[in-house]
Amino acid sequence: MSTSTPSSPSGPASGSADPLAPLGELPGVAEAVAETRRAVDRLYGHRVMRRRADEVTSEAALRGARASAALDGADWPLEEVRRRTDFGRDLEARTVGGALRLGVESGQLLGTWRHSPLQVLARLHLLAVGDADGPAVGRPRQAGEPAEELFRHRVAATEKVETELPADLTFPPAPAAAEVSARLDTLAQLLASRGGAKHPNERTAPALVVAAVVHGELLTLRPFTNANGLVARAATRIVLIAEGLDPKAICPVEVGLAELGTDAYRAALTGYASGTAAGMAAWIAHCAQAMRLGVRESTAVCEAMQRGMA
Template identity: 65%
Template sequence: MSTTADPLAPLAALPGVAEAVDSVRKNVDRVYGHRIMRRRSTEVTSEAALRGARGSAALGGADWALEEVRRRTDFGVEGEPRTVGAALRLTAEAGQLLGVWRQSPLRVLARLHLVAAGGSGVPEESVGRPRLAGEAVDEPLVGLALPDADEVAGRLDGLARLLLAGTRAPALVVAAVVHGELLALRPFGSYNGLVARTAERIVLVGSGLDPKSICPAEVGHAELGRDAYLAALDGYVSGTPEGMAAWIAHCGRAVELGVRESTAVCEALQRGAA
């Protein structure tokens, strides 16, 4: 496949991207090699899912302590509880959609929005589909200019075609592009950030980089903070080589921090088993 037919491949050659990809791979391999993963990987996966959902919700405006997320059950209440509930549902749903993603990324995105927004008071006719002309977007975190509905439809279709065509680009690059494009477009009327971060997770898992879903990038994005997240996103939206490289590196650092979180979980489980 030539780079002309594979538009994502040249992104891997941007300054610093190869180093970010290599660093992520080494960190992921290290946690997968942890002795606790041979016996208790299911527990690590469950804990990573919970912590990933907490991190994504924090970026969505509901910055709850992990233990509060763990003990609360009132996720149908308006405001922050609904955001946390949506993040938890999306994390649980992500693993069920890997096969569909390979065939129809747009169907998966529609499903993710349906899972996030269902029962939240969002108008039923707008749930699970890209927004139409004139429809508002509730996404307070991202203040970038909002592309119109026609541009959204065209760019979503282009993204889907890129993913279905396949690419030689590393998983980190593909995940970062999917994440950045969805945040830039905000294709739905609500919950775009949660959907974008879940799509990033699906790419990382489905690519084989993180097959057991134990490296929650959402944890890292939250730890790096909103300001750094939005500054890196500005780089993606700029479309410049420097901006794109900075966004990919930011996503790589987020994965590494997710690895660190799950490594700590492994260490805690090992101490408990000793």
């Protein structure tokens, strides 16, 4: 996390038992977290989830993968993603294929994530790039290796953005490899520290806040030479499972991010990268809104399944 972030210390050994806990107290964050929690609970209580939860999970993974690929420039119709089997012909096809592989396997990496998130990030990058060769595959970039530019492709918004996003900030360039390595180590230590026993009176950050920080940190750092967006969104999904907010992975936050559009995504992420309280709060609220839209998507899936029941 940025050392300029007043509410996000640079390491897990700071004064609070959970360094991310203060982020849950930023203006508007508690309300966004509570609203999202209610939406998720309603979806988990849907009658279809009693018998067909695995089908909902599979459909959410497919729709989330399609949306994640769209944010990286491969905006294919859902039915095209569903029917295709060849994902190696061109860049768009490889992007969709990488998103699908991440959707299938990310949930299986939960055990490793709890004690070695950096190992999981390396695996996510391998899944994202597929059979591509090169010395930078499956490891963070090193000195002299450039990071890809984010948001090269624009996805138009289909939903109104509810939060006020910072308009006077510039998205920073990717940090140097040495800073990337140090911040990844800090992030890994912080995540590992959350697995220990907590005193009942200790403040802990809500799952949504943790997911937003992991998401924002990975996109800000751009630790790999390519596929950083796919990796960051897959890692966010793992956090939501691990932290218990979406244990069955039925809330495709990627769908919500795509519906809100690339411009809003970039603006909100710029707020995170600024390290200011207002910017962090706006980023968390944006992630919350995206997750609620993902809940809406899966609720529609459940309703369709219910109508088709015998």
